[in-house]
Amino acid sequence: MSPSIILLADQVLTLDAANTIHAPGAVTIEGAEIRAVGPPPERAGGEVVDLRGSVLMPGLVNTHTHTPMWVFRGLTEDVPRGEWLSGRLLPLERRLGADELARGALAGCLELLQNGVTTIADRYGHMDAVATAVEASGLRAVVGHSLFDRSRAADLEQAERLIERLGTDPARSRVWAGLAPHATDTCGPELLRRVRRIADRTGARVFIHVAQSEDEVATVAAQHGSGCASYLDGLGLLAPEVVAAHATYLSDAEADLLGGRGTALAHCPSSNAKLEGRVAPVVRMRQAGAVMGLGTDAACCNNGMDMFEEMKIAGLLNKVAADDPAALPAPDLLRAATSEAARALGIDHLVGSLEPGKRADVIAVRTGTPRLLPWHDPVANLVYGARGSDVVAVYVDGRPLVRGGRALHLDVEQVLADAVQATERLIDARR
Numbered sequence: 001m002s003p004s005i006i007l008l009a010d011q012v013l014t015l016d017a018a019n020t021i022h023a024p025g026a027v028t029i030e031g032a033e034i035r036a037v038g039p040p041p042e043r044a045g046g047e048v049v050d051l052r053g054s055v056l057m058p059g060l061v062n063t064h065t066h067t068p069m070w071v072f073r074g075l076t077e078d079v080p081r082g083e084w085l086s087g088r089l090l091p092l093e094r095r096l097g098a099d100e101l102a103r104g105a106l107a108g109c110l111e112l113l114q115n116g117v118t119t120i121a122d123r124y125g126h127m128d129a130v131a132t133a134v135e136a137s138g139l140r141a142v143v144g145h146s147l148f149d150r151s152r153a154a155d156l157e158q159a160e161r162l163i164e165r166l167g168t169d170p171a172r173s174r175v176w177a178g179l180a181p182h183a184t185d186t187c188g189p190e191l192l193r194r195v196r197r198i199a200d201r202t203g204a205r206v207f208i209h210v211a212q213s214e215d216e217v218a219t220v221a222a223q224h225g226s227g228c229a230s231y232l233d234g235l236g237l238l239a240p241e242v243v244a245a246h247a248t249y250l251s252d253a254e255a256d257l258l259g260g261r262g263t264a265l266a267h268c269p270s271s272n273a274k275l276e277g278r279v280a281p282v283v284r285m286r287q288a289g290a291v292m293g294l295g296t297d298a299a300c301c302n303n304g305m306d307m308f309e310e311m312k313i314a315g316l317l318n319k320v321a322a323d324d325p326a327a328l329p330a331p332d333l334l335r336a337a338t339s340e341a342a343r344a345l346g347i348d349h350l351v352g353s354l355e356p357g358k359r360a361d362v363i364a365v366r367t368g369t370p371r372l373l374p375w376h377d378p379v380a381n382l383v384y385g386a387r388g389s390d391v392v393a394v395y396v397d398g399r400p401l402v403r404g405g406r407a408l409h410l411d412v413e414q415v416l417a418d419a420v421q422a423t424e425r426l427i428d429a430r431r
């Protein structure tokens with residue numbers, strides 16, 4: 001049996017069902033699992049890690065990102081509505097291959113880790129190479145190879161290979177595979193029926209962009225005579241094991257339908273605001289029954305992949321959209337980055353709260369900064385005041401990956417230099 005590690009801190013926010021807080025508190029880790037959470041033990045049998053001056057909480061869960069797109073940061077700014085994807089992004093994507101994207105993915109994972117993210121849902125092309133980078137990063141991740149009608153056979157082959165290689169069970173593998181049809185306008189009924197069948201056969205979760213642009217909504221209406229959510233529903237793809245990203249342009253009836261099926265929702269408020277100037281109707285979808293996790297989306301959509309920032313922006317934008325300052329309160333926002341996000345990814349039996357038996361994905365946030373004092377309300381301080389740069393320690397599966405805000409297991413300068421070098425072919429794309 002591996003020796004215990006005991007993390008000591010001023011406070012432990014467990015985010016269990018009762019919202020238990022221990023102050024001071026300790027989390028005892030054995031191997032990859034949490035063995036105990038509570039007040040500091042009187043006699044410590046194991047290695048004690050002194051994290052006093054900080055608060056311990058569950059590692060953050062990012063339900064929608066594209067880590068390879070780290071390389072595109074700063075190249076898609078203030079683009080008129082409707083032009084971002086085909087006008088700006090696609091021409092950039094064509095310039096890079098698997099090796100460059102894998103290097104970008106490792107830098108993206110490093111950024112997320114140092115910001116306190118311990119689990120990601122990642123999806124993109126060249127996922128064979130990208131998944132290797134994600135594995136090396138130490139993050140917990142579900143990865144999916146993007147599927148398009150235009151390259152259907154090759155995409156499906158790569159997706160099946162990824163499932164064979166990594167499996168679909170998050171309890172068996174720290175990095176596992178999902179199915180990732182691109183969007184409702186780029187995937188026809190035949191491809192989506194295949195996805196439904198593969199999901200049924202393998203148990204893979206399905207990740208899809210839904211109603212992320214006006215173009216997408218118009219295309220689905222023209223081709224199928226329905227809204228994006230109804231289109232998916234007709235193919236059996238609105239369900240708790242389906243994670244719909246964005247849902248920005250859903251009508252009220254479509255939002256109710258998506259929520260009513262208990263669909264998981266990846267809400268990316270920064271990305272929606274930056275690329276579309278819109279707020280997705282998430283308050284409505286949640287009221288109807290959707291399970292919501294937050295997502296940073298890609299580095300060029302926000303432009304920093306910081307889930308603390310994402311919580312705050314989700315809160316502020318949805319209060320404005322609802323014309324109600326009490327909408328989407330701080331405890332809900334914190335859950336949408338931890339326990340509810342874990343539920344959206346189907347991994348709440350493993351992570352999302354600090355409880356004995358769960359995986360030891362734990363982060364420490366330093367509290368002694370002017371921005372975070374006084375510490376009257378831990379939840380409000382974390383949601384509205386904290387930043388990724390306040391994270392001082394990160395554990396995934398009980399393994400220390402970040403200390404003093406810096407990754408321990410990666411050569412940080414080398415990872416960043418390699419990834420910046422991978423952007424060389426993009427230099428003349430700057431505007």
Ligand SMILES: [Zn+2]
Nearest residue numbers: 066209245297
């Ligand atoms: Zn996306």
